């Protein structure tokens with residue numbers, strides 16, 4: 030038996046006046062899944078998420094969240110943790126009071142000390158929100174996703190403005206949420222974060238999906254890349270490649286292992302050092318760059 034999806038979007042349309050922001054969009058997120066909703070600027074991600082979160086009414090189509098209408102806030106809100114791009118905590122409240130508010134609004138149970146520790150704001154518990162740094166404010170926003178281990182967590186650009194330690198700590202906490210069974214929906218422009226973690230990706234462009242699938246499925250159609258620099262003089266390359274303006278050679282291939290072997294054998298036979306050699310699968314960045322060619 031397949032369980033009911035945690036999010037079920039069926040033929041969603043959203044219009045702002047005459048402007049058609051989301052067009053006939055359908056997708057599902059399964060329980061325990063890490064789903065990344067990505068896309069170009071203005072693609073319709075925020076509009077879609079706001080509808081799922083219950084802030085917007087669809088122009089047409091149906092949205093179900095946790096088997097409820099998202100407009101049924103009393104039923105749905107306690108089960109969701111939503112980290113918005115700006116949570117809008119009152120500047121006059123302290124960190125402790127702000128986190129207390131999350132508890133009051135969601136009616137989930139948790140311990141203040143536990144959440145303060147996860148977001149690394151224990152020493153700032155008595156500090157007013159207006160006096161927090163940008164990164165500290167962002168960590169406070171993350172408390173909304175952590176408090177009471179919600180069944181469904183939305184992370185909207187969660188790492189913007191965070192230093193590397195804070196980013197690592199945030200992803201560790203997200204891993205812990207997943208271990209505890211939470212379903213995660215991420216939107217971000219830091220594609221490598223989604224590439225590393227998402228089970229599936231919905232890639233939006235101009236109001237609809239350009240592609241949807243696992244990272245492997247999204248990158249399958251594009252070649253992998255081998256890149257390197259060559260010393261002053263060398264014989265012709267054994268494979269078709271191109272020289273970038275900075276002097277780096279690029280070989281695009283659909284047979285990475287085989288072509289890498291050909292290149293390494295050529296370098297060995299000709300006693301050539303391939304400087305700054307790097308080879309890797311297609312990255313999501315390349316999938317994004319390819320969008321505008323369509």
Ligand SMILES: Nc1ncnc2c1ncn2[C@@H]1O[C@H](COP(=O)(O)OP(=O)(O)OP(=O)(O)O)[C@@H](O)[C@H]1O
Nearest residue numbers: 045046048050068069070071072073074075076077
């Ligand atoms: N309230 C509104 N009134 C009119 N147009 C709107 C409104 N909100 C969004 N739009 C338009 O709808 C489109 C989708 O916007 P949305 O914010 O959903 O995109 P996004 O994918 O989140 O973009 P970004 O990555 O740039 O944040 C954009 O062209 C935007 O200008």
